[in-house]
Amino acid sequence: MNERILSAGNLGIKRFFALDSRAYEKGALDVKTKELLGLVASTVLRCNDCITYHVVRCVQKGVSDEEFFEALNVALVVGGSITIPHIRRAVDTLDQCRKKQQEDKPIKL
Amino acid sequence: MNERILSAGNLGIKRFFALDSRAYEKGALDVKTKELLGLVASTVLRCNDCITYHVVRCVQKGVSDEEFFEALNVALVVGGSITIPHIRRAVDTLDQCRKKQQEDKPIKL
Amino acid sequence: MNERILSAGNLGIKRFFALDSRAYEKGALDVKTKELLGLVASTVLRCNDCITYHVVRCVQKGVSDEEFFEALNVALVVGGSITIPHIRRAVDTLDQCRKKQQEDKPIKL
Amino acid sequence: MNERILSAGNLGIKRFFALDSRAYEKGALDVKTKELLGLVASTVLRCNDCITYHVVRCVQKGVSDEEFFEALNVALVVGGSITIPHIRRAVDTLDQCRKKQQEDKPIKL
């Protein structure tokens, strides 16, 4: 669907998608930290698709379970109990990623 | 006002305030990373008081200007142009903190 | 400003304002319960003007301090730490109302 | 389900539903413009059911693809990357409507 949207010819949308990708590239902050920022932002704003994306990216960048739950705890305290269904989603995605890692399967988006 | 609220005798609120403080303490993630998470969460949720708090804490923990703007850029992309007034607030607080640092004055909350 | 808006001749807005007032009138639920619902809804949505309004109405309807803090605790748990600045506002308004009550002064909106 | 809700006898809810319908009727602004306003409001507030409704209405009122993507671009810039899953939904609904138009089938809500 992203390809469909980008092919529609709206320059503003195309550029926004480019900005979105670049925001998580290595800079003064490393990619792992930026993906954790993206995960917490997505969780407090309660966007399941965004959460799934950033969980996979966090796993790819070597975030440990302990780091993962500490980041989710910040989101939970800041955003309150309405984030709980989204934290469940994040942990479910994490568990699927960890299972693939144990089976030496690739973790893809 | 926090003292007034904590003195009101509601145990749930008292415990919530304790959880809030502990969420940013050192664990698997260091305090600097957690404060950046708090800053981005506060910015996308557009809470000025929370932003001011986390900017000061970030400065105290040695966040550089470049790291600071990269974190704000993640918040801006995730949360959109409605976060701009809050990003202005964050940068204004940063500038005040940097000025105090140059004058060797303490940066307090 | 409400009078200015109502005088502008937009029927939809005028009717919305009427619906808004009626939502808190006595029905199967009493006014006190409805004002507590309004207070919690306003707090999790972080609308300071709405919070001030519903705190004053709660006090007028005899809500005790204990009931008041229990309702705010629900809002805090559901909405998270970003509601804290608004809970401060609510408690500050409560304190002003209580002071007026002690001085036998009317509590007006 | 709307009929079930309206039959429940709560006058406030019934009147709100009436206000909701009337807000998009022709006035000083035409229906097409109002439906675009509804589409952008629904997108930044991330309500998929509302988005689907307003996309169908926009198509019925002759909104072109170019106009459609420009309105979505405003929503994307204002609301940020968390609106992207909802923009995907909007474009998917648009594509379904266009397909029905090509097959000369009615576009219904």
Next chain:
Amino acid sequence: MNERILSAGNLGIKRFFALDSRAYEKGALDVKTKELLGLVASTVLRCNDCITYHVVRCVQKGVSDEEFFEALNVALVVGGSITIPHIRRAVDTLDQCRKKQQEDKPIKL
């Protein structure tokens, strides 16, 4: 999934879940009122899982249909038409609970 999350060993998250449960226990306000507060807060914040939970709890605590719709009307006026899909969800859950009550079946979470 809650058990999975609680078993992950993050003390902050564990304590938050405990605070969440306790917020709805009997205090100066009775459980029924607190569940109505939870229902309205969940509806204006548009969290379907939370809505389902609080509807079931409201039914268990004897909330009548009339009280139920009055609380939803407050949520609708405060939160606007974007809450309508969630109000549909709430009424659907209510209808399922009422059907179970008529068949003398237990209403479980």
Next chain:
Amino acid sequence: MNERILSAGNLGIKRFFALDSRAYEKGALDVKTKELLGLVASTVLRCNDCITYHVVRCVQKGVSDEEFFEALNVALVVGGSITIPHIRRAVDTLDQCRKKQQEDKPIKL
């Protein structure tokens, strides 16, 4: 403050600000319609600075009072009573702009 932010050297933020400006330029939709879209999006998301900006731009582009209130009515119905303080702000800014127009003074941002 915008100049301060743009001078900080973060390319992502700089590009975002450019996208933000371009989103309201004439395309398939005219500037007036786009500014109304921006006004309604800002009102339902409750961003006062954004509202002030778009009200001034709407006046500059010849939006009539009737059109203005119809757009605000869409925002009010979609976003609910929590938008009322922001609708007050919008109308107050409108009145200031109209006064300047009567006095033949320029309406500036």
